[in-house]
Each structure stands twice: as C-alpha cells, then as structure tokens.
Amino acid sequence: MNATQIDQVRRFNRAVTARVGVLHDHYLGRERPIGEARLLWEVGEEGRDVRRLRERLGLDSGYVSRLLRRLEADGLVTVEPQHDDRRVRTVRLTDAGRAERAMLDARSDDLAGSLLAPLNSAQRARLVAAMAEVERLLTAGTVTFDAVDPDHPDARECLRSYVTELHERFDTGFDPARTLLPDPGELRPPRGLFLVARLHGEPVGCGGLKMPSDAPAEIKRMWVAPGARGLGLGRRFLAELEARAAEHGRDLLRLDTNRDLTAAIGLYHSYGFTEVPAFNDEPYAHHWFEKRVAAPPRQ
C-alpha cells in the first residue's frame, strides 16, 4: 500500500460522497425524515423483529421505538408480538407501507439513473463495470478468515454444502466416507487447522489444512459459497492456508482435486501450483498439485 494508492482512494471517497451520498439523502428523504425512510426500508417485504432492526441500523432501542410509533401512526407498519416469545415484537408493512417502500425503491432507481444519465453508452458500460469491480473488492475486503473447530456450526454448515455440491457436480457422485479424510480430527490442532470465511457474519467458505508430522502439509475441503464466488476468496484461502503452513515451518503444500472442478484447477495453476504424479490413493482425485511454500504475499 503506497501513498499514490491512498491518494486515489481518498479522491474516490470525495467524489463518491459528493455525488452518491448527497444525492442519496436528497432522493430518499423528501417528505419523510431519513431515519424513518431507512427504517421503513429495513423492515422489508417479509417484516422483521424490532431487535433485528435495531441491530442492522445500529440505533438505540428508544429511538427505534419512537420511529416505529410514528410509522405506525401514519399507517405504514403494524407492530405485533411474536407468537413463541411475546416480548419480541415483529414489524410488518401495511399495504400503504409497501406502497411507500416501493416509492423509495423507485427513487433509488432514479438516483442510479441520474449517475448514468449524463454519460454516453460506452462511458456507461465502463462506469458500471468499474463499479462492479469496486463493489466486489470492497465486499471482499470485509470477509474475515477465522480458524475454528471443524465441529463449529459454521464449519459444519460449510462442510455440508461442500459435500452436497461435490455430489451434484461429480459425474460419479460423492460419498465423504470413501475419501481419505473421514476423520475431522486431522483438521484440528495440533494435527491441522480449519478456516471459515465469513461475510457480514455469515459463513461463505471453508478450507482445511492437514499437517501430518511425517508428510507435507495438505489442503483439504476447500469450498466457497456460490453467492460469494468471484470475490477472489479461493485465492485468499490459498494465501491464508499457505501463510499458516509457513508459520508451522512447512515448506511444501499439496492438494488433490477432481477433473470436474475446472475453475479450481485453473486457480491452482494460476496461484503457482504445479501438477505432480499422484501422491495418494484418493478415489475422487484426478489431479495432484504441489507448491513450495512462500512467505505470505500480504504485507
């Protein structure tokens, strides 16, 4: 990270807050204070508990309560106790509320349109593409990688999805009991470790590292949720796992994979893995890779 980059980011921040931020408030809160508008928006089509609303907007409970009273008085929402826990109250939109929310939605479209309107179609395409890239990378930046026990609920959720996906994608199907890693103990310290990637607190991927004392370190069970693909998480998993292996004094990283996972194979190649002869009898593997462990690429 250098001064030129910092400078560009700051220019970006200025331009965006000036253009998007100001317009946002201007478009959103015309006859309704922004606080109420944001709340109305967060209630959503489905309705939402007061507690969740407070969390998502980061507001004081008294304040939210007051905002709700005002929306209720205007006939935009109803607030009713939940059935199973009557302390918790659920907010739902009325028809009028739905209509007002739809109007806010339309205004958001207008705002988006007003950013594109002055540009010609080639410029629009470039702006939209660049915005997609910024959004992707800003989002990617909020993903955290935490070492957890393979029995942690988030880990189990990822592993379940991993198995389901492989079963669908392999033309032979996939039965985890037949693989070389039926025992999650191998992915738990001190014999290994297991990472979960989280976006806004939700698990969006996992990756295990097996570090047997008598063999090179090996990456297992790496998976990224479909909704989080394209954020470069696969590459970051490799980097994180490689860094972890380096911390444990390992100098060689191995992995095997199935011929149906073409995107993964491409990733391994581009990350610096080289294909080697089979180093195990994994029944689902068609390709075997290894890579010398480098110092982590992050500063």
Next chain:
Amino acid sequence: MNATQIDQVRRFNRAVTARVGVLHDHYLGRERPIGEARLLWEVGEEGRDVRRLRERLGLDSGYVSRLLRRLEADGLVTVEPQHDDRRVRTVRLTDAGRAERAMLDARSDDLAGSLLAPLNSAQRARLVAAMAEVERLLTAGTVTFDAVDPDHPDARECLRSYVTELHERFDTGFDPARTLLPDPGELRPPRGLFLVARLHGEPVGCGGLKMPSDAPAEIKRMWVAPGARGLGLGRRFLAELEARAAEHGRDLLRLDTNRDLTAAIGLYHSYGFTEVPAFNDEPYAHHWFEKRVAAPPRQ
C-alpha cells in the same frame, strides 16, 4: 441505460455507503462535530474567504458564521477583514488549527488504508484502478455544456487559455489574428454557437460551431483544460456540437487542425472523422477532416 446497469449502480451505492460513508463519519468526526471538521478542512493551508467557504459547503451564512465563532473560540482559526475589501473576511488556520487539520488528514489516510488493508497487492491494484475509473466517470457526469456568448467571461477565459496553449505547443507559435476566425461573431447565433463546459461551476473547456449559410458547419476553437483531460470531454464536445449541427439541419461537419495536436487528431479519427483535402487556407492547419452528421449518440 438498462435494468441490469441500474441494479449494479444500486449495489455499488449500498456497498460504498456502507463501507466508505459510515467509516468516513466515524473516522472524521471523533471529538468534533462533522460540520466543524468539514469547515476546518475547507479553510485549507492558505486560508479562504468566508464567502468561498459558504459556497463550497453550500451552507447558510448564519450557520457558517456560528461555526467560525466556535472554531475561533477553540483557537483553531483567525478571522480577519481582507485588505482591499473590508466587508469580506478571510479565515486562516492558527498553528493549533493546522495541527488539527493534519490530524483529520491522517484519519482520512487511515480510512483509505482500512479499505485497502484486507486485500492482497494484486487486489489493491485492481481496486485502486477501478476507483480511479469510477471517480473519473462520476466527475465527468457532472460536467455541463452550456451555449454562451463568446464574450462571456467564462468563454473569454477558455479562449485565452486556448490561445496561450497553442502558442506554446505550435513550433511556429500562434497568433489568433492570423487565423481564419478573427471575428467571434461567427460563433454567435444566428451564424454559429459557442459551448462552454463547466465542472463545479468552473469553466474547463470550450468549443465553437460555425454554421455559414453557404458552406458546411465547422468546429472551431475546441479546447479542454489540462486539469480536466482524460474525462472524455473532447469526445463529448464533438457529440454535443454534432447534435447541435444536426438540430440546425446540417449534414456535414468539418474541422481543421495542426500537426502538433496529436491527441486531437487521434480523437477525430476515433470519433469517425475522415481526413480530406484542404478545404480552406488556414495558415496553422496541416490536417482537414470531415464527418457526415449522425443522429446524436446519446439516448
């Protein structure tokens, strides 16, 4: 502009306000209200007139006055009458003010850094490049093109800069009196028109269209300020002028240019002009172009 684009812009807006917007306020206004912080920032190292501050922040004069009193009471700024017009008052930072501003500066750097920090260096480079693109295009979107009289102060300012620049760039120098357009009346309705491009109210470019009754329309005096280059303004001038010519029922557009203006020559080619034999005796011209007038490319 289609629904997919609108949608992408909205996702971008959400991601950016969530990440940049929130962090911005959090970083900037810690012990000082954002209003004061923004004002302190706008005063700048050099100091600035109260009037300018009001304009730039778009605030009520009474409000600015009150903010200034508070900053003054905290010993961060001094406010003194200007020498030549003692109604106008100039705000200047004290040493303490300079220190506080430097701290805000450092925080802005931190904010920028916090966006880049979680990414690896390849991702950083891509994020910064995409941000630069977004910034450029958002900025370009705020540029307005207005028809003005060639004697309007903004037009004169652009024309002065135009002449100065050509004089510096042509190896022969440039004397406007020797060109084929010594008379600005040709760029004034009904015989022609003159456009000024403005960014945040400041003139950043100009372009004239000569529409003689007995000859094709001709583009003259097109210029973009050095600070505004790379925003695609040259192309937009051509588009605007072409659209104007079309509105006046013209079907052919001409222009001539000097061999030293290589970027302009490239632009004319890429915009669809084709080089033709000399159609006038302009002493500074080496290349002559023409283009069939099309319907304007914007929706």
Next chain:
DNA sequence: CCGGTTTCCTGACTAAAGTCAGAGAATGAA
C-alpha cells in the same frame, strides 16, 4: 456624499437524530 448593494454577523427559531434512565411485561433457570 447619498442610496443601493454586498458581506458578514446576531438572535430567535425549528427539526432531526439520538442518548439515558427507568418501567413494565414476558421469559427462563433454579
């Protein structure tokens, strides 16, 4: 030097956004 204009200031407001300290009902654990 006079009347109109500009520039900045003050005083009196307002609305929005939020904080804080309890109160009261519902729940869960012992």
Next chain:
DNA sequence: TTCATTCTCTGACTTTAGTCAGGAAACCGG
C-alpha cells in the same frame, strides 16, 4: 415460585444542523 434477564416502550433530555429575519459596516456608482 422466585429472581434475574430480556425485550420493548416512555419520558425527559441533549446535540447537531440547520433556517430565517433583520441589522451594522463597508463598498460602489452616480
């Protein structure tokens, strides 16, 4: 059953961010 906890609400308060009307001083053109 009791006691602590959770969840939401109310009342009383503050700060921030402004708006509006008018007034004093300085300037400018005739």
